[in-house]
Amino acid sequence: MKASGMSRKNKWPYLFIAPYFVSYAVLSLFPIVFTFYMSLTDWDLYGNRNFIGLENYKQLFFHDSYFWKSLLNVFLFLLGYLPALVIVGMLLASVIESKLIRRKTFFRLSVFSAYMTTPVAVGIIFALFFDWQGGILNQLFVEIGLLTEKINWLGSADSARWIVITMVFWKNLGYFVMFYTAGMASVDRSIYEAAIIDGASAKDVFFRITMPLLKPINLFLIITSIISGLQLVEEPMLLFSGWASGSSMVGGPDGSTFTPIWYMFDASFDSSAFKYGKGAAIAYSTFLFIALFSVISIKWFNKEDKGR
Amino acid sequence: MKRTGRKVGTWVACLALSLMVVIAGCGSNDANHGTASENGKNQDAPVKLTAWGWDKAWFDASLVEFNKVHPNISIDFVEVSAGDYLKKVQTSIASGSELPDILWAEEAFRGAMYELNVLEDISSEPYNFDSSKLLDFELPLLTNSKGELVGLEQSGSPGALAYKRDLAKQFFGTDDPQELAALFPDWNAFIEKGKEVVQESGGKTYMLGSLMDAYTILSKQGTTAVVDGTTVNREVVLELFKRLQVMRDSQTEGKLGMWSPTWNASYSQDNVIFYPAANWSPQFVIKPNDKSSNGRWGLMVPPEGGYPYGGTTIGIWKDSKNKDAAWTYMNWLLASDEGAEANFKVSNYILPLKSFFEDTSKLSSGPDEFFGGQDLGSFWVEEVFPSMKAKQVTKYDQDIYSASELVLETMAQDPNFNAEEALMRWEKQLKKNHSELIFK
Numbered sequence: 001m002k003a004s005g006m007s008r009k010n011k012w013p014y015l016f017i018a019p020y021f022v023s024y025a026v027l028s029l030f031p032i033v034f035t036f037y038m039s040l041t042d043w044d045l046y047g048n049r050n051f052i053g054l055e056n057y058k059q060l061f062f063h064d065s066y067f068w069k070s071l072l073n074v075f076l077f078l079l080g081y082l083p084a085l086v087i088v089g090m091l092l093a094s095v096i097e098s099k100l101i102r103r104k105t106f107f108r109l110s111v112f113s114a115y116m117t118t119p120v121a122v123g124i125i126f127a128l129f130f131d132w133q134g135g136i137l138n139q140l141f142v143e144i145g146l147l148t149e150k151i152n153w154l155g156s157a158d159s160a161r162w163i164v165i166t167m168v169f170w171k172n173l174g175y176f177v178m179f180y181t182a183g184m185a186s187v188d189r190s191i192y193e194a195a196i197i198d199g200a201s202a203k204d205v206f207f208r209i210t211m212p213l214l215k216p217i218n219l220f221l222i223i224t225s226i227i228s229g230l231q232l233v234e235e236p237m238l239l240f241s242g243w244a245s246g247s248s249m250v251g252g253p254d255g256s257t258f259t260p261i262w263y264m265f266d267a268s269f270d271s272s273a274f275k276y277g278k279g280a281a282i283a284y285s286t287f288l289f290i291a292l293f294s295v296i297s298i299k300w301f302n303k304e305d306k307g308r
Numbered sequence: 309m310k311r312t313g314r315k316v317g318t319w320v321a322c323l324a325l326s327l328m329v330v331i332a333g334c335g336s337n338d339a340n341h342g343t344a345s346e347n348g349k350n351q352d353a354p355v356k357l358t359a360w361g362w363d364k365a366w367f368d369a370s371l372v373e374f375n376k377v378h379p380n381i382s383i384d385f386v387e388v389s390a391g392d393y394l395k396k397v398q399t400s401i402a403s404g405s406e407l408p409d410i411l412w413a414e415e416a417f418r419g420a421m422y423e424l425n426v427l428e429d430i431s432s433e434p435y436n437f438d439s440s441k442l443l444d445f446e447l448p449l450l451t452n453s454k455g456e457l458v459g460l461e462q463s464g465s466p467g468a469l470a471y472k473r474d475l476a477k478q479f480f481g482t483d484d485p486q487e488l489a490a491l492f493p494d495w496n497a498f499i500e501k502g503k504e505v506v507q508e509s510g511g512k513t514y515m516l517g518s519l520m521d522a523y524t525i526l527s528k529q530g531t532t533a534v535v536d537g538t539t540v541n542r543e544v545v546l547e548l549f550k551r552l553q554v555m556r557d558s559q560t561e562g563k564l565g566m567w568s569p570t571w572n573a574s575y576s577q578d579n580v581i582f583y584p585a586a587n588w589s590p591q592f593v594i595k596p597n598d599k600s601s602n603g604r605w606g607l608m609v610p611p612e613g614g615y616p617y618g619g620t621t622i623g624i625w626k627d628s629k630n631k632d633a634a635w636t637y638m639n640w641l642l643a644s645d646e647g648a649e650a651n652f653k654v655s656n657y658i659l660p661l662k663s664f665f666e667d668t669s670k671l672s673s674g675p676d677e678f679f680g681g682q683d684l685g686s687f688w689v690e691e692v693f694p695s696m697k698a699k700q701v702t703k704y705d706q707d708i709y710s711a712s713e714l715v716l717e718t719m720a721q722d723p724n725f726n727a728e729e730a731l732m733r734w735e736k737q738l739k740k741n742h743s744e745l746i747f748k
Contacts, residue, residue, distance in 0.1 A: 246568030
């Protein structure tokens with residue numbers, strides 16, 4: 001007969017792993033469930049704590065242009081940097097892994113170093129670089145005569161979005177390259193050699209061998225990028241925190257770099273509204289979108305796979 | 309059956325034990341406070357208070373003076389930067405943790421702090437502080453929306469205009485503060501003169517560094533609050549933005565971005581003449597930004613009078629177990645002539661107490677070479693304080709400032725962005741987290 005539950009013999013393993021699960025329940029599971037409960041209340045620090053059902057969600061989905069704008073922004077960012085990261089990352093990894101490059105580790109590390117920079121530093125570096133009056137870029141362009149008047153790069157919605165795209169691209173390129181080089185290094189060399197003997201060009205080898213074999217890596221990178229893209233917050237927030245310009249701009253010019261998580265932080269902690277209920281609803285709604293787009297990406301990849 | 313019950317019992321015991329271990333780590337220790345509370349009832353028994361704040365130099369120096377009179381009260385000072393202060397307070401409230409006995413609230417967030425219901429009303433029992441002891445303009449800065457007096461000022465924070473004497477002489481023919489004040493009785497005169505300065509300097513010198521410099525003064529002058537309850541006075545804001553638009557159009561400001569590195573650097577350059585300045589500015593802003601100059605600076609009353617600039621409220625946590633001792637500290641240091649003198653002695657801070665202003669001669673700080681021999685103490689007390697007015701602080705102040713920063717950045721860079729558009733965008737920004745606001 002199969003023993004069920006905890007017997008005298010097997011209770012010790014359960015006891016030893018219990019602290020982890022209890023800590024998880026208290027420090028992770030409980031906050032997750034409690035945050036959902038919070039999202040159904042009008043809890044703020046000014047004394048309100050009433051159960052209001054789905055009112056926060058209704059407000060967000062049907063009456064809150066900032067929420068939709070923040071989602072639109074992160075999708076625009078993703079559209080801007082994700083294809084570029086995949087294409088440039090793969091090409092750069094191919095070059096690093098090719099016979100043209102000898103000191104591969106040096107180049108891998110050089111590209112990866114940007115990824116090791118903390119988001120706070122990245123935000124500040126870009127803020128100092130693109131600042132209107134004191135920014136390095138404007139100073140340089142004026143010095144060499146490319147500009148007669150300084151441009152407020154961070155002051156208009158379009159250029160602000162492009163700067164965020166550039167910033168995320170610059171930071172994550174090394175991460176993509178590392179995955180691609182690891183993937184390429186793991187491909188059996190005999191496949192490439194056989195293809196070359198059969199007369200395949202470098203282009204054919206890249207598109208017909210390298211790319212298909214990197215598909216699992218692409219799937220992983222795209223899905224994790226969508227998740228992290230929807231969670232983007234530190235870089236744009238630091239970019240507009242006033243390090244270089246002196247004035248902070250919540251959400252960037254005309255809300256053009258507002259992200260859902262920034263909005264959550266703003267509604268709950270940063271502004272003087274202290275709307276925890278609304279912040280929790282933003283967090284859960286963002287989670288829904290992350291889950292939705294992750295599922296769509298997986299289905300899309302799997303469908304393509306079956307198609308072949 | 310019996311065995312299954314025992315198994316379940318073991319599981320429950322394990323879970324309970326683990327939960328206790330985890331939760332015990334999150335709990336607060338009340339034991340010390342209990343002892344302190346009991347001690348607080350005895351006037352001479354030692355009492356230990358806790359305070360959160362950022363100005364440690366002032367705190368330490370003033371505490372030494374306080375302890376000469378009340379040696380039994382010691383205070384643990386926890387340094388919390390002003391930028392993080394409200395977040396620390398709100399997370400403590402949300403998690404049910406204890407707050408310090410003495411709380412500080414800086415200008416930017418004091419309105420929000422007043423509404424969190426964490427500060428004692430010191431005008432009621434058992435404190436019964438007589439608010440008529442304060443200079444009249446102070447009351448709106450220290451009361452919450454219920455009309456409760458929730459704290460006292462660390463120092464009155466009079467706002468004026470700092471100027472570069474050499475540039476003033478070059479463009480206006482005088483560097484005398486009173487003659488300059490007479491030259492600019494209102495902002496229209498200031499703007500008109502600004503046009504001449506830009507023209508004469510070939511666009512190299514501006515009256516002010518940025519629109520936010522102008523906003524800092526203009527938004528604080530007068531007594532009509534932007535928000536009354538939940539009603540926003542659109543007219544007041546529109547008027548303000550119209551004035552700022554005129555300043556932008558007439559090139560009164562140099563688009564430097566207040567508090568930016570270029571703005572800080574301009575203190576030692578010739579591109580800006582005037583800056584908003586409070587009584588803390590010489591020590592914390594002007595001198596550090598223009599270290600090598602001597603006698604180049606002056607202070608004058610701005611067009612249309614003084615204004616409150618900065619300031620910190622100090623109050624008592626309403627659930628403190630040492631309220632008596634906390635009040636003894638506040639009452640001596642911030643509400644008595646003795647404390648006011650100690651305050652002036654250690655930091656040149658001027659308490660806004662009527663009794664302290666009866667003899668202003670003692671508030672003279674003597675000639676300051678950096679300011680061309682100007683007596684700054686007398687300047688603040690005799691020229692700025694009497695012309696000061698203040699608006700009621702509200703919990704929306706911080707967000708109003710952020711929304712204004714955002715729209716003024718656009719206004720500064722886009723010559724077609726007018727006051728009406730600025731108001732619309734400002735309203736939208738404010739409504740984002742305050743849907744309860746009504747704009748009239």
